[in-house]
Amino acid sequence: MYLKSIALVGFKSFGRKTELAFGSPIVAVVGPNGSGKSNVAEAFRFVLGEQSMKSMRSKRGEDLIWGGSPGLPRANRGAVRVVFDNADRLLDLDFKEVVIERVVYRDGQNEYLLNGTVVRLKDVIRLLAGANIGGSGYQIISQGEADRILNASPKERREMVEDALGLKLYQHKKAESERKLGETGVNIDKTKSLRRELAPHINFLRVQVEKIEKARELKEQLAAKLNEYLAREHAWISQEDARLSEEIRMHETELRKLSESVRAARGARGSSSDAALAGLQGKLAEREGKLAAARRESERLARELGRAEGALEANNVTVEAIVPVPHVRNFARELDATVSELERVDDIARVRSVLQDIRSRIKSFIEGLSGAAPVTNEEVKQQVKSLADSLARVREEETNLADELESLRKGIAEARESGFAAERDLVALEASVREAQSKLGGVRAARENIAEARRRFEEEVREGIALVGAAVHSWEKAEIPPGALSEERSVQEKRRRDIERLKIKIEESGSGSGEAVVKEFTQTKERDEFLAKELADLEASAASLKDIIAELEKTIDARFHEGLKLINEALKNFFTKLFGGGYVDIRFVASQEDTRIGGSLGRGARAYLYRTHFFDDAGESSALPRSRRDRRRAR
DSSP: OEEEEEEEESBTTBOSOEEEEOOSSOOOOOOOTTSSHHHHHHHHHHHTTOOOTGGGTOSSGGGGBOOOBTTBOOOSEEEEEEEEEOTTOOSSSSOSEEEEEEEEETTSOEEEEETTEEEOHHHHHHHHHTTTOOTTOTTSOOTTHHHHHHTOOHHHHHHHHHHHTTOHHHHHHHHHHHHHHHHHHHHHHHHHHHHHHHHHHHHHHHHHHHHHHHHHHHHHHHHHHHHHHHHHHHHHHHHHHHHHHHHHHHHHHHHHHHHHHHHHHHHHIIIIIHHHHHHHHHHHHHHHHHHHHHHHHHHHHHHHHHHHHHHHHHHTOOSEEEBOHHHHHHHHHHHHHHHHHHHHOOOHHHHHHHHHHHHHHHHHHHHHHHHSOOEEHHHHHHHHHHHHHHHHHHHHHHHHHHHHHHHHHHHHHHHHHHHHHHHHHHHHHHHHHHHHHHHHHHHHHHHHHHHHHHHHHHHHHHHHHHHHGGGGGGGGGOOOOTTGGGSOHHHHHHHHHHHHHHHHHHHHHOOOSOHHHHHHHHHHHHHHHHHHHHHHHHHHHHHHHHHHHHHHHHHHHHHHHHHHHHHHHHHHHHHHHHHSSOEEEEEEEEEOSOOSOHHHHTTTOOEEEEEEEEEOTTSOEEEOOOSHHHHHHHO
């Protein structure tokens, strides 16, 4: 690998593009003072990644850009590009030519390009370090650089040796690993801090989520119980409503029939029954009067007949001598006619009048007997027979009247009994009406209770929707097991009490839907899990970086000692050629002073201080003083 060319555009004093080609092994850039020779050397430092503005005789990045002249305005950017021949692939890129370019802008920003592709600074440093081109700058020896090398401290000397041995790549990797390890440690601390901050909140949210989960389980239980309860309750309400509606219809029909029967019974009792009873009672009173008169007449005729028979026997006369037979016959015929008329008379007053007339005739007949001419015995017998017949007819009439009275009494009793039966029937009908009305009222009250149960059912549905959402509608599709509607209501009441207890537990949890809390807990938990995973990754990365650093330290140390041995051999030959004898070597001594980068010393690693010894032909040695203290000791 060798340098082919360098191009400068807007860099320091090179306002226009300037390109220098290096076609031979040794190239000299000459010119008067102020012509830009040093700027070319600084351009090399710049393009190779130098970060110290002081080493490029500047204070800011803007100072590296062409500032302008009367003939050329100032530039907004300064760029340096170098081209390396990479045929031997010393640079770890699969290109024959490698172009490295660095651009600085007036805002201080830098841009690095590798074969036209924007890359990072560390990519450039790694690439160059692989070719033993480091940042110590020993490849570029400026004015006074030899004195700097001779007066370098052991640490600086080691860096030069390491640079020459191509250890910069490993050191850069080590420094990068240490930087990453430091950043990883910071990130670990940050991650742990974040997890510590999240822990109380996660615990709080976990408690809330547990409550929410418990409430959710309670709601699931409530939904299941509520759906079963509502399905059974709705079926029972529908069944009871249909049954009570049918009972109301039946009771109303029965009540209408009973009311019509009551009205008919009342109408019949108030007209024909009362009139019939009154007529029978009137006939009874009439027949009782007739019977009493007939009995009195019968008694009178019996007495008259007895007197007549007694007189007949006492006088012992012939009827023919006392009473004329024709006269007796006429009297008997008249009396018989009167009795016959009496049989046809219904009026009791008329009966009395006829009987009085008979009584008068008999009296007149008897009185006529005493003053009349004597009648024959035959006539008297005829008269007695006539009286006996009249008496028999009167007694028969009395019997008939008694039978008629008995019949009337039975009729009245039957009429009264019929009236009483009608009254009883009416009372029974009225009682049936009242009973039917009571039953109808009870059924209507029961139906009112069913209506209230339906309103309560609808309220329970609304409460269920408010508590468990749309899941409560599952009751509409639920199947009722056979015989469920015939179970005791106490079983359904127990279900309702269980539901009320679940509602109280859910209300006591006070978690509501909890979606926001669950979402926050999930997000926070995922964040904590992510941090835990990141922490594990960081700790694994830190362990890996420590292993890498340890391996790099071993590699650097091994290569350094191998390289130092080779350097001493080359230095010995070179020294002999220069001075015609003697020899020189570079030795190192162990020290606990913190003269190296502090990262490795903090872990108890050793630092090495180097001293260069020169031996003359007499075998005496001298060493380059490594510090002012060494110089004082040397004096």
